[in-house]
Amino acid sequence: MYKYDTYDQQQVNARVEEFRDQVRRRLEGHITEDQFKPLRLMNGLYLQLHAYMLRVAVPYGTLSGAQMRMLGHIADKYDRGYGHFTTRQNIQYNWIKLEDAPDILADLASVEMHAIQTSGNCIRNTTSDQYAGAVADEVVDPRPYAELIRQWSTFHPEFSFLPRKFKMAVIASDTDRAAMRLHDIGIRIVRNEAGELGAAFYVGGGMGRTPMIAPCIREWVPIDQMITYSEACLRVYNRYGRRDNKYKARIKILVHELGKDEYARQVEEEFAHLLTLSIEPPLAELERIKAQFADPPFESGLSDDLDRSDPDFALWIDANCLPHKRPGYIAATISLKPVGGIPGDASADQIRLMGDLAERYSFDECRVTHAQNVVLPHVRKADLFALWQQLDAAGLATANLDQIGDIIACPGLDYCSLANARSIPVAQKISQRLAGKARDIGELKLKISGCINACGHHHAGHIGILGVDKKGVENYQLLLGGCEGADTSLGQITGPGFDEDGIVDAVETATGVYLSNRQGTERFIDTYRRIGMAPFKEAIYG
Amino acid sequence: MAEVQFRFRADEPVADPAVTVDAFGDQTNAAAVRLEPGDDARDLLPHLERLQLVEVNFPVFGDGRGYSSARILREAGYSGELRAVGEVLVDQIAAMRRCGFDAFAPDLPLDPGDAEAAFSRFTQVYQPAADGHAPIWQLRHG
Numbered sequence: 001m002y003k004y005d006t007y008d009q010q011q012v013n014a015r016v017e018e019f020r021d022q023v024r025r026r027l028e029g030h031i032t033e034d035q036f037k038p039l040r041l042m043n044g045l046y047l048q049l050h051a052y053m054l055r056v057a058v059p060y061g062t063l064s065g066a067q068m069r070m071l072g073h074i075a076d077k078y079d080r081g082y083g084h085f086t087t088r089q090n091i092q093y094n095w096i097k098l099e100d101a102p103d104i105l106a107d108l109a110s111v112e113m114h115a116i117q118t119s120g121n122c123i124r125n126t127t128s129d130q131y132a133g134a135v136a137d138e139v140v141d142p143r144p145y146a147e148l149i150r151q152w153s154t155f156h157p158e159f160s161f162l163p164r165k166f167k168m169a170v171i172a173s174d175t176d177r178a179a180m181r182l183h184d185i186g187i188r189i190v191r192n193e194a195g196e197l198g199a200a201f202y203v204g205g206g207m208g209r210t211p212m213i214a215p216c217i218r219e220w221v222p223i224d225q226m227i228t229y230s231e232a233c234l235r236v237y238n239r240y241g242r243r244d245n246k247y248k249a250r251i252k253i254l255v256h257e258l259g260k261d262e263y264a265r266q267v268e269e270e271f272a273h274l275l276t277l278s279i280e281p282p283l284a285e286l287e288r289i290k291a292q293f294a295d296p297p298f299e300s301g302l303s304d305d306l307d308r309s310d311p312d313f314a315l316w317i318d319a320n321c322l323p324h325k326r327p328g329y330i331a332a333t334i335s336l337k338p339v340g341g342i343p344g345d346a347s348a349d350q351i352r353l354m355g356d357l358a359e360r361y362s363f364d365e366c367r368v369t370h371a372q373n374v375v376l377p378h379v380r381k382a383d384l385f386a387l388w389q390q391l392d393a394a395g396l397a398t399a400n401l402d403q404i405g406d407i408i409a410c411p412g413l414d415y416c417s418l419a420n421a422r423s424i425p426v427a428q429k430i431s432q433r434l435a436g437k438a439r440d441i442g443e444l445k446l447k448i449s450g451c452i453n454a455c456g457h458h459h460a461g462h463i464g465i466l467g468v469d470k471k472g473v474e475n476y477q478l479l480l481g482g483c484e485g486a487d488t489s490l491g492q493i494t495g496p497g498f499d500e501d502g503i504v505d506a507v508e509t510a511t512g513v514y515l516s517n518r519q520g521t522e523r524f525i526d527t528y529r530r531i532g533m534a535p536f537k538e539a540i541y542g
Numbered sequence: 543m544a545e546v547q548f549r550f551r552a553d554e555p556v557a558d559p560a561v562t563v564d565a566f567g568d569q570t571n572a573a574a575v576r577l578e579p580g581d582d583a584r585d586l587l588p589h590l591e592r593l594q595l596v597e598v599n600f601p602v603f604g605d606g607r608g609y610s611s612a613r614i615l616r617e618a619g620y621s622g623e624l625r626a627v628g629e630v631l632v633d634q635i636a637a638m639r640r641c642g643f644d645a646f647a648p649d650l651p652l653d654p655g656d657a658e659a660a661f662s663r664f665t666q667v668y669q670p671a672a673d674g675h676a677p678i679w680q681l682r683h684g
Contacts, residue, residue: 007666007678014664021659022633030653031631038604039633121604151668151678157640158613158671161606238610243579277617279670281679288682 001064001365002147002292004112011154012109015116019043020102027099042160044092044118045101049417052096055118056108060128060146060170061089061368068355068366070111075348078104083351085336085344087408087457088167089127089368090118094415116154121162123153123234127169129177130369133293134377136325139191142172144290145199145226148281149187152227159234163241164249166234167206179370179484181205181214182460184251185233187226190219197223203233203263204255207454211490212252217264225271228280232271236263296363296378302328306381312399313388315439319399321384330381332362334374334391335398335406339435340428343409344372346396353394361387371408371445373401404444404511405431408457412450412467413474419450421467421474422500429504434511441511444524447482460484462525463510464491465503476503480510480536481528492533495541506540513539544627548635548646548657551623555645556594576627583611590620598643600628609641616642616672632656636664642672 004012019039026036040046044055056071063071071091075083078100079093086092096104108114117124126146133141149168153159159166169178172189180186186202198220205214221229237251240258255263304327308314322331334354336344346354354374358366361383362376369375379387391397400406407430410416412423427448434441447461451468458464464479475497482491498506511524513536518527528536546555560576561569563585574595577583586593596615598608612624623645626638630648635657638646646652670677 005682007681010666011664011668018663021656025656030656035603035631035633121606154668155637155664156669157637157667158609159606160637161604161609161634163606235610239607243605243607273617277670281677282683284683285679 001062002059002143002289008151009109009112012112012114012116015043015114016102016105016109019105023098023102038120038161040101041120042117042122043101043105044115045096045098046119047417048094048415050415051094052098052101053092053094053415054096054101054104054115055086055090055092056113056115057118057125058090058113058368059125059150060132060143061130061370062143063355063358063366063368064111065355065359065364065366067111067113068358069352070107070113072348072351072355074104074107075351081348082345083348084342084411085346085368085372085374087370087372087410087455088125089130089370090125091368094411119165120160121164121166122160123156123162123166123168126150126153127167127178127183127370129171129173130367130375131177131322131331131377132172132367133295134324134329134331135173135322137175138173139189140172140197141290141293142170142189144286144293145172145187145189146170147289148227148286149230152230152281159238162234162238163243164246164251166237166251168230174486176485176488179457179460179488181488182207182211182457182484183214185230186214189223192220199223199226199229201229201233204252204260206250206252207457207459208250209247209452209454210252211454211459212256213488213490214252215255215260217255217260217267223286224283225275225280228274229267229271231279232267232274235270235274236266240266296365298326298329298378299380300327302380302382304328304381306384310385312392312397313385316388316397316399317384319403319439320401324378328381330379330384332376332379332384332387333369333401334376334396335400336373336396337400337406337431338395338398339405340432342424343407343427350394350396353390354396357387357390371402371406373406400438402443402445403438404434404441404446404463405438407431407446407448408461409448410450410456412448412456416450418453419467420452420469421450421476423448423450423456423467426465426467426476426500426503429500430507433504433508437511441515442523444511445483446507457484458482459490460488461491462523462528463507465507468497470497474500476500478503478506478510478540480533481525483525494533494537509540510536544647544649545651546625546645546647547651549623550639550644553623556623558595560595560597577608577611579605579607581611583614586615586620587618590615590618593620594622595625596620596622597625597627597647600626600630600634603629603631603634609637612638612641612643613672632660636660640667640671640673640675
């Protein structure tokens with residue numbers, strides 16, 4: 001894991017003091033709420049329906065046990081005993097007092113954490129593959145490249161007032177577990193035939209009200225020019241991205257309106273110019289960072305045997321665990337989606353326990369996933385049963401990874417001032433209704449957004465649900481066929497929307513169509529792609 | 543016209559009024575120009591030798607195009623005064639300084655103590671910009 005040196009620590013300490021001063025000036029009335037808003041947003045502090053919400057950055061989703069325990073401590077001390085893990089691998093707290101925010105940032109800084117640029121029209125926290133360093137299919141561990149981007153983008157003086165927010169993701173395998181092409185910039189680290197590393201740049205993806213899959217604008221950027229090329233992409237966007245309409249201000253609109261070739265041409269011009277300025281960190285810096293992501297001291301000669309005699313344990317292994325690159329190890333996902341629960345929520349006690357278990361069983365490391373779960377990436381198979389028993393005792397052993405109950409949902413109208421409809425109760429009802437069939441249905445990614453901004457990634461759900469306001473009444477549209485990953489696609493709306501009970505019925509009906517049409521080992525999305533929308537529509541509306 | 547509140551240059555301020563980019567192209571004697579957010583700073587590059595003052599206007603503080611304009615001018619070797627004008631707030635001036643601004647004429651004068659704190663708070667930076675500040679990676683690796 002990356003450890004701060006004195007320079008990194010100084011940056012977050014200075015930020016805490018700066019924000020303390022900004023809050024003081026706001027509380028004393030020296031600055032208006034309008035002027036304060038972008039400042040607090042750049043520290044992840046939102047004003048929601050009932051209170052302030054603080055979003056804490058978890059760079060590329062990676063946390064140590066001590067950092068996780070601090071997140072539990074903050075939930076207890078400053079919130080109502082809960083934290084909410086988000087689709088951007090972060091955590092947010094929903095009941096924060098403005099005057100406490102500087103102290104929370106100071107507590108975070110004490111464990112090398114911060115809330116820098118978790119909101120605002122700037123480069124946000126960089127996300128990555130939650131199984132980085134644990135799976136065999138990656139070219140390299142993508143996180144050192146994400147850390148290089150974190151440092152470059154932190155307090156970037158030119159890109160603090162972009163037309164709109166800007167999200168970057170870095171992966172390093174063909175299997176895309178980070179929805180890379182649905183980001184403003186998605187980077188795939190690749191190796192060429194000569195064995196050299198480079199970066200493929202995908203620019204202009206995103207969800208929101210105009211979902212777009214990012215086109216590849218350059219298949220190969222030499223790895224020692226990745227930051228310079230990123231800077232060129234950002235400068236073209238900062239200069240020419242639309243500022244007349246906030247709904248057309250994301251880079252996807254610029255790339256779409258210019259065309260990817262023209263955008264790429266402008267980036268090339270800027271890139272050629274920036275290369276003359278030597279703004280790229282030297283390879284020695286990348287090597288310094290890489291050394292901190294070296295493999296933990298795995299034991300060799302471990303057995304791959306697992307005692308599956310406990311049927312619940314066996315179910316959990318099959319549902320929630322992923323093969324590890326090293327013999328005798330396994331990557332285990334802790335589902336934060338208990339049946340009928342709030343997706344992504346964990347109590348302070350649960351958060352602390354996850355920190356303890358990461359320390360004890362996973363080389364002091366855990367990961368937040370964009371599906372709002374937590375991964376222990378490096379568990380010895382010999383320890384897995386003991387780990388599972390402790391998770392089970394804490395209500396953290398739900399065996400439903402990537403199943404219909406593993407729902408991504410935004411906070412919705414229960415918390416969010418932008419929402420048109422509630423997301424959480426819909427997630428809870430679907431999870432309860434289909435709990436008995438979930439294992440039979442198998443992989444089915446269901447994603448719910450409470451408004452068109454798509455924080456719940458409904459466009460990318462095999463089944464997506466979008467909450468809208470229909471003449472003052474909450475109404476839910478159903479989408480089918482979305483998918484993230486290597487075969488990214490966007491969901492299509494089935495037809496007229498439903499009320500809360502109606503959408504639960506419609507989802508159940510859609511799963512029924514799948515079950516009666518599936519062939520062999522087809523997943524829901526495979527069957528949908530084969531038979532198309534018509535049979536689903538007929539069953540739902542017929 | 544707002545007063546220049548902070549200036550980090552030793553030379554005498556130019557007295558000429560700043561003209562628009564369009565007018566500047568027609569007036570071969572003008573030494574001062576004012577860039578609006580939508581203007582292309584690169585249009586000025588053929589004329590850098592006669593330029594002594596570039597005002598970059600921030601009509602609203604959230605429009606960040608002026609930061610790129612400033613860096614583009616400095617990257618091209620412009621060494622005259624680069625003045626941020628308009629809605630220039632205390633929490634923006636440190637980033638502006640990094641992008642090459644060396645004079646500030648905010649519409650609303652800033653609290654001097656707050657401004658001093660803002661200019662000096664971050665003594666180290668992660669990335670090179672237009673202020674010659676050595677980035678942290680350079681400090682780490684020499």
